[in-house]
Amino acid sequence: MPLLIDRHFSIYWKAYVLLVTATLLTLIPRFPLVPDGxxxxxxxxxxxxxxxxxxxxxxxxxxxxxxxxxxxxxxxxxxxxxxxxxxxxxxxxxxxxxxxxxxxxxxxxxxxxxxxxxxxxxxxxPIFEMQPLVVYRRGLHGINAPSDLVGLKIGTLSHEGTQAALAELQQHYPTLSWTAEANSDVAELLARIENEQLDAAVIFDHQFRLNRLFFTNVERGFSLGDPLSMxxxxxxxxxxxxxxxxxxxxxxxxxxxxxxxxxxxxxGHDDYLEYVGTRTFLTHLDERLPRFTDYFKQAARDTGFDWKLLAAVGYQESHWDPGAVSPTGVRGLMMLTHPTASEMGIENRRDPAQSIDGGARYLRSLKDRLPDSISGDDRLYMAMAAYNVGLGHLYDARRIAELRGTDPNRWENVRDALPLLQQREWHSRTRHGYARGGEPVIYVRNIRRYYEMLDYVERSRQQFFQLERRGLAAANAP
Structure with a gap:
């Protein structure tokens, strides 16, 4: 008899466990059970x-x-x-x-x-940290602290995570308000500040660094809250x-x-280009560049460079002035020396077509003469630096980079070494001696920024024409 009771109890207990297990399983989210890999x-x-x-x-x-x-x-x-x-x-x-x-x-x-x-x-x-940043319209003074945002027309993007910083701030300033744009981007937000539709915005610091040159009436404010992880x-x-x-x-x-x-x-761009420089560039872009665009495009086809890069070099050299002359006798739109012009077969350095052609082919030759161990953008930036300071001094800077225990095939290491050519401790150990090594660093940096602005304007125009064509097509549709 006791054996029978134990047997019945065992059967009932197993049924109870199965029922409870089945009930619990219905409460667990039904994600498929799959192997980790x-x-x-x-x-x-x-x-x-x-x-x-x-x-x-x-x-x-x-x-x-x-x-x-x-x-x-x-x-x-x-x-x-x-x-x-x-x-x-x-x-x-x-x-x-x-x-x-x-x-x-x-x-x-x-x-x-x-x-x-x-x-x-x-x-x-995390890949890297994104710091929320307050930006505001130039002319609004005293935007230095969170309390200064109260009463302003503020915008942000709903999907970026920047709202969290504003929501936290609102706990201390209940009257703080903002508009969160769902189907917008940073450029549109900054444009609204320029157009006085907004007083300020909260975006990420790296976004502002990439866009600030194109919105000259938007000013950097202050960091807001803790950084977020990308x-x-x-x-x-x-x-x-x-x-x-x-x-x-x-x-x-x-x-x-x-x-x-x-x-x-x-x-990682530095804030080296001030707003007045940007305004001048944009003015010259409209008033001067159109006269030479075809020459830059032809030179690009002949040498394999992007025409906007060659235009950026030309702007850095002369501000697209074919009559420019330096105190040392360098002249023309691409500011060629007499020996370089002769080497490139250029007879008239003040002729813009010849100058652009010669400058492009000279840059090409510098790039081709660099060691095969230098590749990609590093090769391009070193060629541009050599255009300014000469190939010999560039090789000296590569030597200094090597002496400092860094890779001489990386531009960032050569960039750090070039200013050392101004110090006796270092240039005394090189083949070509002293050079004003800080100049090619600024030179390359400026060209890169001018190229970015040209590329941005070109892409914006292409997008505008695409939208215009779509609008015409829609208007003509039956």
């Missing part, structure tokens, strides 16, 4: 990585040499790291990135801020293999110093 295996099997992003100057856009942008550079390297192709989907606004990732994508990379417990996605380790997103519920691979990739990039190099390359 399934998502990564799927990416490797299909041989491409689908990345959802958006078109902005800080993430991805089509540049003159093809796709470019900070996050494009990162995801392209990640795809190469995995040994797969990159399938980029940039047809999103900011609010559409995370839904696309959670439903159908492999990875989201669009200046995403780290927001804990976001449903449907996992975030990678991250990538991967879908949750599909294993952690791809997330782990992305984290390992980012960690290796960080430890090697390459991540810092990329951040400096895209966002």
């Amino acid at each position: 399934e998502h990564l295996s799927h990416v490797l099997a299909k041989d491409y990585l689908t990345v959802h992003t958006r078109t902005t100057p800080t993430t991805y856009y089509e540049g003159s040499q093809g796709p470019t942008g900070f996050e494009y550079e990162l995801v392209r390297r990640f795809a190469d790291h995995l040994g797969v192709s990159l399938n980029l989907n940039a047809d999103h606004d900011a609010d559409g990135i995370l839904p696309a990732v959670s439903e159908q994508g492999d990875l989201g990379a669009a200046a995403l801020p780290l927001i804990p417990d976001t449903p449907g996605v996992h975030y990678t380790r 991250v990538w997103a991967v879908p949750s519920g599909r294993g952690l293999g791809l997330l782990d691979a992305a984290n390992r990739f980012l960690a290796e990039l960080d430890e090697s110093g390459e991540l810092e190099h990329l951040i400096a390359r895209y966002f």
Whole structure:
């Protein structure tokens, strides 16, 4: 009898456990139980990585040499790291990135801020910090502290994470208010400040550095709140293999110093070009450049450079003045020396077509004569520096970079070494001796900024014409 009771009890107990287990399972979110590496295996099997992003100057856009942008550079390297192709989907606004990732994508990379417990996605380790910044219209004085924002017309972007800094500030200043734009971007926000539709805005510091030259009536204010972390997103519920691979990739990039190099390359511009310089440049762009654009484009076809880069060199040299003459006898739009003009077969340095042709071919020859160990943008920047200071002094700076224990094939190391040519301690150890090495550093820096402005204006015009054509097509549609 006791045996029978124990047997019945065992049967009833097992039934009870099964019932409770089934009930609890209904309360647990039904994510598929998959191996950690399934998502990564799927990416490797299909041989491409689908990345959802958006078109902005800080993430991805089509540049003159093809796709470019900070996050494009990162995801392209990640795809190469995995040994797969990159399938980029940039047809999103900011609010559409995370839904696309959670439903159908492999990875989201669009200046995403780290927001804990976001449903449907996992975030990678931080890539870099994004500091919220207050900017305001020039002429509004005394915008130096959070209390100064009360009563102003303030704008921000709803998807950037900058609202969090304003919401925290509102706890101390209940009357503080702002407008959050859902379908806008930083350039539009800054344009609204210029047009006096807004008094101020909260954006990220790196966004302002990239855009400030184009909005000369917008002033830097002060940092607001704590920085946010830029991250990538991967879908949750599909294993952690791809997330782990992305984290390992980012960690290796960080430890090697390459991540810092990329951040400096895209966002590390100094505030060396003042607003008055920008205004003068934009005036000359409208009044002078059109006379020479065809010459720059022909020289670009002959030498393989971007015509806007050659135009940027010409502006740095002479402000697009074909009659310019220096005290040392350098003259013409591209400011060629007499020996250089003779070497390039140029008879009349004041003829703009000849000057541009000669300057472009000289820059090409400098670039071609550099060692094969120098590649990419480093090669271009060193060629531009040599245009200014001479190839011999550039090689001396590379030697100094090597003596300092840095890679002489990287522009950032040569850039740091060039000013040392002004110090006896260093130029006494070189072949060509003293040089005003600070000048080529500023020279290259200015050309890069002029090129950025030219590229921005060109892309803006192309977008305008595309919108105009679409509008005409829509108006003529039956």
